[in-house]
Amino acid sequence: MSLYVDPTRERFAVFRDLPSPGPIQMLNLIRFRPVAAYPDGHEQAGQNLTGAQAYRLYGRYAGPVLQRVGGRQIILARPELTLIGPEEERWDLFFIAEYPGVDAFAAMIRDEEYRRAVVHRQAAVEDSRLVRMQPSTSGVRFGEA
Numbered sequence: 001m002s003l004y005v006d007p008t009r010e011r012f013a014v015f016r017d018l019p020s021p022g023p024i025q026m027l028n029l030i031r032f033r034p035v036a037a038y039p040d041g042h043e044q045a046g047q048n049l050t051g052a053q054a055y056r057l058y059g060r061y062a063g064p065v066l067q068r069v070g071g072r073q074i075i076l077a078r079p080e081l082t083l084i085g086p087e088e089e090r091w092d093l094f095f096i097a098e099y100p101g102v103d104a105f106a107a108m109i110r111d112e113e114y115r116r117a118v119v120h121r122q123a124a125v126e127d128s129r130l131v132r133m134q135p136s137t138s139g140v141r142f143g144e145a
Contacts, residue, residue: 003127015132020102023129025074027131030055030093044123052092054124061117062108069108070100098135 007015034053038044046055066072075096082089099105108114 029129051124058120065114069104
């Protein structure tokens with residue numbers, strides 16, 4: 001059962017309406033399905049790809065669109081242990097992507113090439129979190145943004 005995979009129209013409207021004076025960063029936490037769940041009729045349906053394999057296909061096809069809109073992945077990591085938080089809440093992949101602005105992110109998800117790629121993400125992901133963040137200069141003072 002998928003928990004959180006795609007944004008709702010309502011949340012996307014809130015996302016678009018937030019002030020956006022410059023770049024935004026998107027925190028991504030991803031949990032993969034054991035077996036990718038492609039819709040019936042999709043060319044990968046029945047191939048028993050893992051969620052991780054399906055997500056790699058998503059990255060292969062969505063990555064060029066990310067770059068085309070001026071975005072980039074700035075951090076990529078594999079979580080090892082949740083030190084504070086529910087032990088059952090596990091994540092397989094963590095990354096932060098940066099976009100020149102909200103319009104660039106919106107352009108990416110409207111892009112036809114991206115729309116064809118997103119089926120791999122939907123098949124791959126069991127649960128996820130996508131958090132919009134406003135970049136800040138680090139190192140000012142610990143804990144201050």
